[in-house]
Amino acid sequence: MPVFEYHCTLCDLDFEMLVMNAAASESISCPTCSADDVVKKFSTFATAVSAKDAEATPAPVPSAPCGPACGCHH
Numbered sequence: 001m002p003v004f005e006y007h008c009t010l011c012d013l014d015f016e017m018l019v020m021n022a023a024a025s026e027s028i029s030c031p032t033c034s035a036d037d038v039v040k041k042f043s044t045f046a047t048a049v050s051a052k053d054a055e056a057t058p059a060p061v062p063s064a065p066c067g068p069a070c071g072c073h074h
Contacts, residue, residue: 010035 003016008030017028029036 005041006038007041009037
């Protein structure tokens with residue numbers, strides 16, 4: 001079940017809501033002021049990499065400026 005982020009335009013509150021299905025997402029109201037005037041925010045996610053993991057991962061090999069299928073072996 002996804003968690004969505006919302007913004008209440010009446011009291012300016014940002015909040016998260018667990019949404020069971022698409023129909024439930026239509027009836028979201030602000031948990032503080034009970035207003036129905038809420039906007040679903042664009043959610044992003046982040047990943048964390050430890051310094052140890054970053055050191056163990058090799059850097060990508062740069063490709064030739066003309067592309068990998070060229071065969072010129074730059």
